[in-house]
Amino acid sequence: MHILYVVGTRPNFVKTAPVIGALRTRLPEGRHTIVHTGQHYDRLMSAVFLEELGVPPPDHMLEVGSGSHAQQTARVIERLEPVLLAEEPDLVTVPGDVNSTLAAALTAAKLQIPVAHIESGLRSFDRTMPEELNRIVADEISEHLFLHSSEALENLRAEGIAEERMHFVGNTMIDTLVALEDRFRAAGAAGRLGVEPGDFVLVTLHRPALVDGPLLAETVRQLAALAREMPVVFPVHPRTRKTMEAIESDHPGLLLSEPLGYVDFLSLLADAGAVLTDSGGIQEETTYLGIPCFTLRANTERPVTIRAGTNTLLGLDPAAIADIPALLARRPAAPPEPPPLWDGHAAERIADIVAG
Numbered sequence: 001m002h003i004l005y006v007v008g009t010r011p012n013f014v015k016t017a018p019v020i021g022a023l024r025t026r027l028p029e030g031r032h033t034i035v036h037t038g039q040h041y042d043r044l045m046s047a048v049f050l051e052e053l054g055v056p057p058p059d060h061m062l063e064v065g066s067g068s069h070a071q072q073t074a075r076v077i078e079r080l081e082p083v084l085l086a087e088e089p090d091l092v093t094v095p096g097d098v099n100s101t102l103a104a105a106l107t108a109a110k111l112q113i114p115v116a117h118i119e120s121g122l123r124s125f126d127r128t129m130p131e132e133l134n135r136i137v138a139d140e141i142s143e144h145l146f147l148h149s150s151e152a153l154e155n156l157r158a159e160g161i162a163e164e165r166m167h168f169v170g171n172t173m174i175d176t177l178v179a180l181e182d183r184f185r186a187a188g189a190a191g192r193l194g195v196e197p198g199d200f201v202l203v204t205l206h207r208p209a210l211v212d213g214p215l216l217a218e219t220v221r222q223l224a225a226l227a228r229e230m231p232v233v234f235p236v237h238p239r240t241r242k243t244m245e246a247i248e249s250d251h252p253g254l255l256l257s258e259p260l261g262y263v264d265f266l267s268l269l270a271d272a273g274a275v276l277t278d279s280g281g282i283q284e285e286t287t288y289l290g291i292p293c294f295t296l297r298a299n300t301e302r303p304v305t306i307r308a309g310t311n312t313l314l315g316l317d318p319a320a321i322a323d324i325p326a327l328l329a330r331r332p333a334a335p336p337e338p339p340p341l342w343d344g345h346a347a348e349r350i351a352d353i354v355a356g
Contacts, residue, residue, distance in 0.1 A: 008037035008100030076103030121152025170341030178344030227253030290335025
């Protein structure tokens with residue numbers, strides 16, 4: 001069996017690495033081909049993940065780079081098609097909801113190659129988000145839909161997806177977190193940045209609705225105010241840094257850093273007193289680790305994290321950052337149990353289905 005894996009962004013590597021490992025173990029005589037689209041092309045946002053997660057070097061680099069959604073999607077389609085024609089895989093595996101995911105699923109489906117979609121069925125019900133459109137289309141044209149939460153099952157049923165295409169396997173991102181836990185617990189990233197474990201807020205922001213317009217300036221002001229109460233550590237995404245450079249502020253009190261490798265980032269995440277984010281994956285990682293998470297978005301495609309009691313949706317409202325200390329004071333002391341099948345074995349279940 002020849003399986004081709006398409007990755008392109010930081011979260012893609014985290015979700016796909018354990019699947020590649022599980023299928024290489026289960027099908028040692030098969031062919032396993034990795035295609036890196038290059039949607040994230042900064043070394044700290046891409047190559048470091050390949051080094052830290054033990055994923056073999058990509059067999060094909062498409063180097064699509066940045067651009068508009070249409071440009072990025074079109075480049076992946078144009079550059080991936082000849083790869084698929086030459087490789088002739090039996091299955092194309094795509095993770096998540098980025099432009100690379102949509103483009104790869106569409107290209108494979110048009111060539112009549114079966115597609116497996118990791119992290120299927122998530123919905124924010126907000127079609128102004130490019131990721132929502134990518135998810136919907138990828139789910140519609142994929143043959144195997146690998147789900148990580150009960151609401152994903154409900155969403156796909158509501159869209160008329162056949163039951164036999166759906167497989168509730170758990171969360172492959174948590175597989176990676178579990179595999180690296182000994183390493184990130186020992187990494188000591190907080191100490192190297194000069195903050196005490198449990199005593200700081202970790203911030204990640206990158207979505208266009210927040211960082212590409214006027215909301216970012218107010219967000220930075222609110223973070224600076226929060227930093228007067230507790231340290232604020234902010235590894236700045238390249239997209240966000242570009243916008244922040246245009247803001248007339250020296251960001252007093254904020255500890256800004258370059259993007260971190262995954263082990264160092266997980267080390268900070270596990271030691272944080274709280275996390276403020278607009279990322280989907282971080283909502284999941286904090287839920288597994290039992291870290292209070294505050295999501296600066298109007299919606300989430302991961303309501304399982306809210307039900308778990310670890311995630312609070314603040315809305316797309318920077319002023320709500322001021323409420324974080326009071327919200328933290330009201331949190332229960334004991335962290336909840338992780339959601340069902342978030343146990344480090346999701347990739348093994350996927351391998352059972354694909355190899356079976």
